[in-house]
Amino acid sequence: MEPTPEPVLARMIVRMNNVSTWFAENQVLANDSVSLSIRSGEVHALVGENGAGKSTLMHVLSGYRPPTSGGIEIDGAAVRFTAPSDAIANGVVMVHQHPPFVPFFRVWENLALGTEWTTPIGTLDRTAAAAAIRRTAEKYGIAVDPDARMGRLAASRLHFVAVLGALLRAPRLLILDEPTAPCTEPEVDKLFAALRMLAADGIAVVLITHKLKEVMQIADRVTVMRAGALVATVDRRETTAAEIASMMLGEDCQITDLDRRILPSPPAATPRSTLELRDVTVHAGDLPVLDRINLTATSGTILGVTGIRENGLEFLEEVLSGTIAPDAGTILLNGIPVARYTPRHFRRIGISYIPTDRILRGSSMDSSVAENLILLHRKGLQRGGLLRRKAVEQFAEKLKRRYDIAGPLHQPMRRLSGGNIQKVILSRELSGRRLVVVFSEPSWGLDIRSRNRVYEEMDALRSEGAVVILISADIDEVLSMSDRIAVMFRGRVAALLEADERTRERIGELMLGVEREGADV
Amino acid sequence: MSEQAMAAPRRAAGTLVAVSAAILVTVILLAIGSPNPARALTSFFWGPFSNRFFFGNMIDTFGLLILVGLGVCAAFRAGVFNLGGEGQVYIAALTTAVVALSMPAAPAPIGILAATGAAVLVAALLAGLSGLFRWAWGTDELITSFLISAALVPTVNFLIVGPLRNPDSNLMTTVRVAGQFRFLRLLPPSTLNVSVGAAVLLAVLAHGFLFSTLRGYELRMTGLNREFARYGGVAVGAYTVLPMAVSGGFHGLAGAFFVLGTHHAAIEGFTAGLGWNGIAVALIGRNHPLLIIPAALVFAYLEAGSRVAGLQTEFTFELAAIIQAVIFFLITAEIVLPRLRRGRRERSAP
Incomplete structure (x- = not known):
């Protein structure tokens, strides 16, 4: 915990002194006397596992939550934020992991909230708003259409809009919480270019992230947190990814290096089950968003499906989970067409599903962890219509132990960190026997340990002979986990790649729809 | 199972503050609005306990309020x-009267069951219809149930003062069962x-x-997060239609x-807002069946108080209505505002 020497020239803007945050409800010390300084013009990465206290610390800094003790100084003067608006008035703006928005409003309408784009008679001034948005968007190279409806945008775009909204408030310190989680690689590059420009303009940027690759790519300084405490703040040029990882995880943790992972050999095939999509087509309006998809996934293998968002991955998730019915075509399980396209029926025939949206679809945030855990198993825990209290507790306790879910079972789901929420969902979905498991973006926003846990589960399912489908926009994840990879482009399967013919570059080209001469796909 | 238990003390304190504030406002209103404030206050607060008649009527209202509160709760939880x-409530009451009058010689158990059953069925069908519309076409059940009800009230009025009126009575009423x-x-x-x-x-x-x-459990999960329930294989369609019907059934029972x-x-007009008060009771009771019992008691007491004060003093019925409105307002504000604030905080800081 040695303090790093501060260069004389960089004008420091924000200092957090001995900040502690105690959550009385679940008896957790989320921040343990953390002291941190952030300088103008730097990109400061804040890393740590889920639940390490990164987000809480930044919520304190941006006025969303008062610290239990400790204080904040800006340019040497002590400040006290009682609301986000106080922080904004002091130039501190935070973009949250799941930025809130009004889905049926247009981009500019969402961003107009709290700004002064009004005409003399007090109505919102669309022209001024759109112009301001375009100006900022162009300056930082973030393409956003001010007139697009928020609800129609992909998750990564929503984040861009939120970043743009933050920039319109002229921040001196911009805090981004996992901004790259829903982004594809080109989008990450774009975002990082914008962050570099901001830093060059003298703005301080704090980037909360799990991804060490990104840290090494963009950060000037790195602060590592573990279990609520600050481990160290280091200069990026004087450290390595391995060093940061060991600081994050403590001494005794092995990390899986995705690049060097070797897929375990496929299991001896005894019960062959297959899930086949035959000419599956889905229309949104007149446009086909899934266009005659033909894919077959077999037991004991992992079929990876990747692509840039808005090229059909989202709709594939909906069709494979029974959430929407295809407009044409069929899904066949072991050669038999599924009878009904409802999640209820899909579950009944043995298709399990880990959704992208863990908050709105994957959990009931106002219910207890136990109530979330028993959702799929509820019928086994009743007798004569009565839920057997003891059986419910034992079942939930078993899952909690197996997946190291933190905290008491009776606390509401909303108290859990993102990683623990995903653990609840995984443990629920993977308890019991499943023929097919559809994973959609299973590692978004997860730390290394939780991520490894997901991958271990996928491998285990694969060797048990389950059909595993991995829908993910993360090329590295798909490359290292899948036996075969389908690349989606504009609602179609651009290519289905076997183990020997895939490279990052090839997949990248296919995702972007680059035609390669002489390439037979 | 747990979410109630956890925050219960804090919430109870909040409700206590709101109820106290409501009583304070009542006192102020009585002091200003009544020519004889001391007498009005005594009547209001002590009146419901002053004799068997007032006390019994209050407890009777209490029972009916529990039923309508449960009715609101049944739908809301889903x-x-x-x-x-x-x-x-109104059409169920009329149905009860009509069925009972149509079989004046029937033995008690049969007549009571038939009349009550018919009332519950009619109310359940009407409310269930709104649930069915919601399920089939996505029509807002809040609007359709309100509109259907709004059309029923004058229809029932017409039947009572018209074809079904007891010609021997000066009141606008049917014949007594x-x-x-x-x-x-x-x-x-x-x-x-005994119905209490x-x-x-x-x-x-x-x-x-x-x-x-x-x-x-399935019903609560549907109510808390419909998407989550559907994803978990819960038949959310059934939990749209049936809770509405059950809600109607409770109201029907109250009418019977x-x-x-x-x-x-x-x-004519004898239900006098009983259905609306059910919403207030369910809100005060936080849509929790056991909490609805004390909530109904508080509401019945305040209603009885204003009724007694109205009978014994110059205290007008309008003033009583204002007091009820103030109580309703303060209590809903206490319940709804923190919820909104919490929701906002959580959406922005997950």
Whole structure:
């Protein structure tokens, strides 16, 4: 915990002194006397596992939550934020992991909230708003259409809009919480270019992230947190990814290096089950968003499906989970067409599903962890219509132990960190026997340990002979986990790649729809 | 199972503050609005306990409020809203009277069952219709239940003052039901009758259903997050239609008890906002069946207080209505505002 020497020239803007945050409800010390300084013009990465206290610390800094003790100084003067608006008035703006928005409003309408784009008679001034948005968007190279409806945008775009909204408030310190989680690689590059420009303009940027690759790519300084405490703040040029990882995880943790992972050999095939999509087509309006998809996934293998968002991955998730019915075509399980396209029926025939949206679809945030855990198993825990209290507790306790879910079972789901929420969902979905498991973006926003846990589960399912489908926009994840990879482009399967013919570059080209001469796909 | 238990003390404190504030405002209003404030205050606060008649009537109202509160709660817990309680209570009361009058010589158990059953069925069908519309076409059940109810009230008025009116009475009322159908009175001359026991029992049963049964679990999950329930294979369509019907059923029961227990006839306008008060009671009771019992008691007491004050003093009925509105406003504000604030914080800081 040695303090790093501060260069004389960089004008420091924000200092957090001995900040502690105690959550009385679940008896957790989320921040343990953390002291941190952030300088103008730097990109400061804040890393740590889920639940390490990164987000809480930044919520304190941006006025969303008062610290239990400790204080904040800006340019040497002590400040006290009682609301986000106080922080904004002091130039501190935070973009949250799941930025809130009004889905049926247009981009500019969402961003107009709290700004002064009004005409003399007090109505919102669309022209001024759109112009301001375009100006900022162009300056930082973030393409956003001010007139697009928020609800129609992909998750990564929503984040861009939120970043743009933050920039319109002229921040001196911009805090981004996992901004790259829903982004594809080109989008990450774009975002990082914008962050570099901001830093060059003298703005301080704090980037909360799990991804060490990104840290090494963009950060000037790195602060590592573990279990609520600050481990160290280091200069990026004087450290390595391995060093940061060991600081994050403590001494005794092995990390899986995705690049060097070797897929375990496929299991001896005894019960062959297959899930086949035959000419599956889905229309949104007149446009086909899934266009005659033909894919077959077999037991004991992992079929990876990747692509840039808005090229059909989202709709594939909906069709494979029974959430929407295809407009044409069929899904066949072991050669038999599924009878009904409802999640209820899909579950009944043995298709399990880990959704992208863990908050709105994957959990009931106002219910207890136990109530979330028993959702799929509820019928086994009743007798004569009565839920057997003891059986419910034992079942939930078993899952909690197996997946190291933190905290008491009776606390509401909303108290859990993102990683623990995903653990609840995984443990629920993977308890019991499943023929097919559809994973959609299973590692978004997860730390290394939780991520490894997901991958271990996928491998285990694969060797048990389950059909595993991995829908993910993360090329590295798909490359290292899948036996075969389908690349989606504009609602179609651009290519289905076997183990020997895939490279990052090839997949990248296919995702972007680059035609390669002489390439037979 | 747990979410209530955890935050209960804090919430209870909040409700206490709101109820106290409401009582304070009542005192102020009485002091300003009544020519004889001391007498009005005494009547208001002490009146309901001053004799058997007032006390019994208050407890009778209490039982009916539990039923309508449970009705609102049944729908709300499943994430749907029955805004048609008023009309459902009213038409159920008329149905009870009509069925009972059509079989004046029937033995008590048969007549009571037939009349009550018909009332519950009619109200359940009407509310269930709104649920069905919501399920089939996505029509907002809040609007349709309100509109259906709004159309029912004048229709029932017409039937009572027109074809079904008792020509021998000066009141706008039907003929009184046969003696054997009337519930046993517990504190004559008040209207308190055995149905209050049924109401309390139903609240306890509803609690057991919600928190200890599989269907109760599915219903609550549907109410808390419909998408989550659907994703988990819960038949959310059924949990849209059925809770609405059950909600109507509770209102129907209140209507039946109102006739068989309280008034022995259907009188024009006699439900007087009972259906609306159910919403207030459910809100004060936080849609929790057991909390609805004390909530109904508080509401019945305040209503009885204003009724007694109105009878004994120059205190006008309008003032009583204003006081009820203030209480409703303060209590809903106390319940709804923190929820909104919390929701906002959580959406922005997950």
